Amino acid sequence: MNINATLILQSIAMMIFVWFCMKFIWPPLLKAMDERREKIADGLAASDRAEKELEEAKSRADEQIKVARDKAGEIVEQANQRHGQILEQAKDDATAERKRQVSAAEAEISQSANQAREELRNAVAALAVAGAAKILEKEVDEQTHRELLDKLIAEL
Amino acid sequence: MASGSSELTSSGYIQHHLQNLTCGFGDEGFVCGGADVAAQLGFWSFHLDTVAWALVLGVVFGWLFRKVAKAANSGVPTRFQALIEMIVEFVDESVRDSFHGTSKLIAPLALTLFVWIFFMNFMDLIPVDWLPWLTERAGVPYQKVVPTTDVNATLGMSITVFVLIIIYSLRFKGVGGFIGELVMNPLNPKELGMPKIFWPFVMAFNFLLEVVALLAKPISLGLRLFGNLYAGELIFILIALVFTAGSGVFAAGLSSVFGDHIPWYFWTVAVAIVFATLWANMKGKLSTKMTLWFLLAEMLVVGGAAFLGGQLMHFGWAAFHIIVILLQAFIFMMLTIVYLSMASEHH
Numbered sequence: 001m002n003i004n005a006t007l008i009l010q011s012i013a014m015m016i017f018v019w020f021c022m023k024f025i026w027p028p029l030l031k032a033m034d035e036r037r038e039k040i041a042d043g044l045a046a047s048d049r050a051e052k053e054l055e056e057a058k059s060r061a062d063e064q065i066k067v068a069r070d071k072a073g074e075i076v077e078q079a080n081q082r083h084g085q086i087l088e089q090a091k092d093d094a095t096a097e098r099k100r101q102v103s104a105a106e107a108e109i110s111q112s113a114n115q116a117r118e119e120l121r122n123a124v125a126a127l128a129v130a131g132a133a134k135i136l137e138k139e140v141d142e143q144t145h146r147e148l149l150d151k152l153i154a155e156l
Numbered sequence: 157m158a159s160g161s162s163e164l165t166s167s168g169y170i171q172h173h174l175q176n177l178t179c180g181f182g183d184e185g186f187v188c189g190g191a192d193v194a195a196q197l198g199f200w201s202f203h204l205d206t207v208a209w210a211l212v213l214g215v216v217f218g219w220l221f222r223k224v225a226k227a228a229n230s231g232v233p234t235r236f237q238a239l240i241e242m243i244v245e246f247v248d249e250s251v252r253d254s255f256h257g258t259s260k261l262i263a264p265l266a267l268t269l270f271v272w273i274f275f276m277n278f279m280d281l282i283p284v285d286w287l288p289w290l291t292e293r294a295g296v297p298y299q300k301v302v303p304t305t306d307v308n309a310t311l312g313m314s315i316t317v318f319v320l321i322i323i324y325s326l327r328f329k330g331v332g333g334f335i336g337e338l339v340m341n342p343l344n345p346k347e348l349g350m351p352k353i354f355w356p357f358v359m360a361f362n363f364l365l366e367v368v369a370l371l372a373k374p375i376s377l378g379l380r381l382f383g384n385l386y387a388g389e390l391i392f393i394l395i396a397l398v399f400t401a402g403s404g405v406f407a408a409g410l411s412s413v414f415g416d417h418i419p420w421y422f423w424t425v426a427v428a429i430v431f432a433t434l435w436a437n438m439k440g441k442l443s444t445k446m447t448l449w450f451l452l453a454e455m456l457v458v459g460g461a462a463f464l465g466g467q468l469m470h471f472g473w474a475a476f477h478i479i480v481i482l483l484q485a486f487i488f489m490m491l492t493i494v495y496l497s498m499a500s501e502h503h
Contacts, residue, residue: 010312
């Protein structure tokens with residue numbers, strides 16, 4: 001147990017190891033650890049933030065769904081109204097069309113009736129003339145009695 | 157069995173185990189040996205075993221930590237990396253708690269001291285005869301494998317710390333402040349209101365006290381570590397002596413089989429069988445229950461009370477010693493931090 005130069009060698013060895021640790025071990029390890037700590041802190045903050053955002057998004061989505069539902073209800077309402085309107089209008093249109101067609105048919109009917117009446121009248125006039133001629137046994141000048149005949153036709 | 161010499165006495169065995177391999181440059185060139193070389197060369201010799209093991213363990217420390225430091229990133233750490241980082245974190249916290257100045261040196265210094273001293277202390281847990289026996293086969297007469305049981309190693313470290321204390325004192329307090337602290341404490345003549353004529357005497361008295369206090373730091377630091385480890389080593393040696401050297405009560409039965417001294421191959425075979433059993437269990441070829449039965453049978457065969465008694469004592473002391481080696485490494489680190497923190501702060 002004698003004191004000797006081991007003392008100095010041990011001291012030198014210690015200085016070398018401390019220098020090595022100070023230069024090559026401590027800084028990278030501490031850096032990595034600090035970085036990881038920061039990363040974890042960031043991650044935790046991010047997760048908090050994400051949770052909050054999720055909550056917000058949820059409430060926003062709920063709100064939007066509510067709005068959409070309202071809107072849909074409105075649209076349905078409108079559609080219903082429109083449906084009624086369209087139905088009403090179609091009904092009106094149909095009625096008007098029917099009326100129009102009925103009146104057109106009536107007009108046609110009256111026209112053809114008039115025509116038939118005219119024809120009948122002419123035929124009756126001719127018949128009357130022919131009858132009268134036969135009665136009078138003398139030729140009636142058509143030209144001369146045209147006015148009379150027309151009056152007669154008009155009275156038919 | 158540690159000594160190849162023909163006669164083996166208890167004191168011879170102990171002395172042999174406590175002798176460093178001393179080397180140096182003598183008159184006839186480089187020589188290595190025991191006490192004779194130490195006596196011949198005096199201070200200018202060195203303990204090759206201490207230096208070599210200290211260097212090896214320091215390199216192991218550097219290699220392990222450098223490996224992790226190189227691979228370290230902010231991602232998910234591996235288990236080993238987590239272990240290393242735990243140690244670093246622990247040291248960093250200790251430094252932060254005790255040292256309030258700013259220094260780039262002190263945390264790496266503390267880490268190096270803590271791990272290196274722990275590694276050197278850990279050599280104590282390797283059974284005392286294994287490595288010396290191996291080196292003796294290789295032709296090295298003496299081998300002390302625990303560097304911290306060499307007072308030169310512990311004082312070498314504590315003196316380095318002492319130099320750092322001086323440097324820190326000068327750096328943080330300046331030359332005047334440092335000297336002032338030495339001569340104006342604990343009796344401050346100015347505050348005591350003494351006449352100027354008494355000042356030099358009081359200052360000289362203070363200086364004496366303070367220098368003793370200052371020098372006590374490295375000496376106590378080094379001797380504490382050395383004393384604890386030396387005592388622990390000695391107890392291991394004594395336990396080994398009791399159950400291997402054939403002089404103890406427990407080994408009496410074995411001695412009657414093998415004569416006065418139990419030959420080394422007996423222990424080699426015994427240890428090999430025990431390790432083979434454990435290995436078979438580890439590989440899953442042997443159930444744990446069977447392993448225990450085997451081990452018990454082996455122990456009984458190997459020498460009953462001798463082996464069991466010796467192993468139990470060895471195991472018990474080793475289990476206790478784990479606390480000692482860890483605690484001493486921690487104390488050395490902590491005191492280094494505290495001393496340097498004191499050196500860098502005004503009182």
